[in-house]
Amino acid sequence: MPKKFKILFATSNQNKIKEARAVLEPLGYSIQQLLIQGSPPDFIEPQTEDIERISKSKVDQSLEMISGTEFSDFSILVEDSGLFINDLGGFPGVYSSYVQKTIGNHGITKILEGNNNRQAEYRAYSILYQDGKYFNSLGICSGEISTEIRGSHGFGFDPIFIPDSGDGRTFGEMSQLEKDSKSHRGKSLRILYDELRGPSE
Ligand code: IMP
Secondary structure: OOOOHHHEOOOOOOHHHHHHHHHHHHHHHHEEEEOOOOEEEOOOOOOOOOOHHHHHHHHHHHHHOOOOOOOOEEEEEEEEEEEHHHHHOOOOOHHHHHHHHHHHHHHHHHHHOOOOOOOEEEEEEEEEOOOEEEEEEEEEEEEOOOOOOOOOOOOHHHHHHHEOOOOOOOOOHHHHHHHHOOOOHHHHHHHHHHHHHHOOO
């Protein structure tokens, strides 16, 4: 396999790696986690709420880290994602990971208690660096926040997120395959794949 089809995914989130493998490996890519001396890299996060700037900065930091190593011709993938709740002005957005770790799904359902406007969306912004070029994509999955926690599949907010394109079940109640076919991450990675292939005749 040419090195450019080998993707180093710069993330510490094993769930993201599992989902990226499920989408991209059948398309001919291999995905491995970017590890520096055995650990996921510590990125300096720019102080901005611009998800695109955060991801681009992580790609550039990754490129510096692998320059001159056996991985220097590999492609780099970075993905930043989050849950944006309409009635909360997009909260938790870029703070999703922190909010999930602190107040979690119970906290979010509590904040929305009695609120009928439960519209939300997941967003995944991916950047893939390959052969000196940056490819980027935004995948959005619209849905709503359930009133109770349901299901044990997926991760993070999945047990409280009901995608509009489903049948009323939360992502937590769906199989991995079902989630990937509808999710922000699945969409974002498939858009990337189409961009990499270029226009078809
Ligand atoms: P980050 O992109 O690593 O900053 O973190 C994204 C955070 O958003 C995760 O830690 C989750 O809390 C949340 N998130 C993003 N995508 C998903 C998903 O597919 N399911 C559940 N939670 C998600």
